[in-house]
Amino acid sequence: MSERDRYIKAWGDRRARLFMLCVAVLGFAFTVRSSHWIAGLCFIGAMVGAYGYYEFRCPRCHQRFLPVLRAQIWFDNGRCQGCGLRVNLLPPDEGAGSA
Numbered sequence: 001m002s003e004r005d006r007y008i009k010a011w012g013d014r015r016a017r018l019f020m021l022c023v024a025v026l027g028f029a030f031t032v033r034s035s036h037w038i039a040g041l042c043f044i045g046a047m048v049g050a051y052g053y054y055e056f057r058c059p060r061c062h063q064r065f066l067p068v069l070r071a072q073i074w075f076d077n078g079r080c081q082g083c084g085l086r087v088n089l090l091p092p093d094e095g096a097g098s099a
């Protein structure tokens, strides 16, 4: 697996974690008044999703992507806290220019 493929896989994983979090939060919001069991499961799913999103590691420096400081948890500035790598940024194509 090339470096570029590893980045593509990592950004896809980040999008999947964010999608799971959004689905669980929306599921909770839409079911909280009708079914407490389903809302409870969605709430647990949202907690797991939030933890998974928080635990996402930068593909370049392998540190947590989100800021660790509690005051900044709700503010995802789209950059890795460790190395400053922007979301969805790919390394230069290794094959470009050699062919």
Ligand SMILES: [Zn+2]
Residues within 6 Å of the ligand: 058, 059, 060, 061, 062, 063, 080, 081, 082, 083, 084, 085
């Ligand atoms: Zn990084």
